[in-house]
Amino acid sequence: MSWLHTEGGASWSVFVAAFLGVAIWESLRPRADLSESIERRWGRHSLLLLVSFLVSAVLVPVSPMIVAASVAGSRYGLLNKPWLPLATRWILAILILDLAKYTAHRALHSFHFLWRVHQVHHSDRDFDVSTSVRAHPIEVILFRGASLATIAVFAPPVGAVLVAELTSVFESFFSHANATLPAWLQRVLGVILYTPDTHRIHHSVDIRMQNSNFGDIFPWWDQILGTYQPPSPAAEIVIGLEENQTGANPGFTWMLKQPFLKPGSSPPGTEPATSG
Numbered sequence: 001m002s003w004l005h006t007e008g009g010a011s012w013s014v015f016v017a018a019f020l021g022v023a024i025w026e027s028l029r030p031r032a033d034l035s036e037s038i039e040r041r042w043g044r045h046s047l048l049l050l051v052s053f054l055v056s057a058v059l060v061p062v063s064p065m066i067v068a069a070s071v072a073g074s075r076y077g078l079l080n081k082p083w084l085p086l087a088t089r090w091i092l093a094i095l096i097l098d099l100a101k102y103t104a105h106r107a108l109h110s111f112h113f114l115w116r117v118h119q120v121h122h123s124d125r126d127f128d129v130s131t132s133v134r135a136h137p138i139e140v141i142l143f144r145g146a147s148l149a150t151i152a153v154f155a156p157p158v159g160a161v162l163v164a165e166l167t168s169v170f171e172s173f174f175s176h177a178n179a180t181l182p183a184w185l186q187r188v189l190g191v192i193l194y195t196p197d198t199h200r201i202h203h204s205v206d207i208r209m210q211n212s213n214f215g216d217i218f219p220w221w222d223q224i225l226g227t228y229q230p231p232s233p234a235a236e237i238v239i240g241l242e243e244n245q246t247g248a249n250p251g252f253t254w255m256l257k258q259p260f261l262k263p264g265s266s267p268p269g270t271e272p273a274t275s276g
């Protein structure tokens, strides 16, 4: 049960440290100029994060570690079998939880209403550390549900679930950094982790690029399942969605309503496109 006691403190520590670390990195070596001030972006995205946190706490008031602890002694499940070496159970647990997130993310791009929900994330015309928390509460609930269901079915070790969760928090901020790694570090790190240059491709307006690099921590699922696009240092990537390239940036309330609006709706303050 000691893993459970470290959960809250460890999660918040990694959350704050990863956010601040990436934010400082971005301020020192920004990859691209942002189209509006950081204060406006971070204010809007913080509100979305707060609402997602509250909705999630009310609708799914259970953490992955609590679910893992509750199914640890069950007769079903694969990853709680004592005949399987502990190291193998840990490795399989981290890989399977990552595959569940890859699958959930791919589903968000594959089904009409789920894509409407996920468009809140992709409609950001900029790409920085705050983009990682720009997700509609429905998407947050879906991702959480996918993780909890996977844990309930496979009964992975509680410690492995904690390590997977903390790595995912770090990776979410790191892979959305408005910064770029030195070429040699990209080559080394890109073999085992999603880097900002790899994930930036997924945020392109180009639909073929959007439908690639769905992974959360490891790039291996994309590589195995044929959806991987390696980063190209020379490539200029336009971020966002084709229909959101002009006009006002969507505000907080508009982003909450976005999945339920008619496709192609524009945020208030957006001038109709003119040809000239």
Ligand SMILES: [Zn+2]
Pocket (backbone or CB within 6 Å): 105, 109, 118, 122, 202
């Ligand atoms: Zn996506």
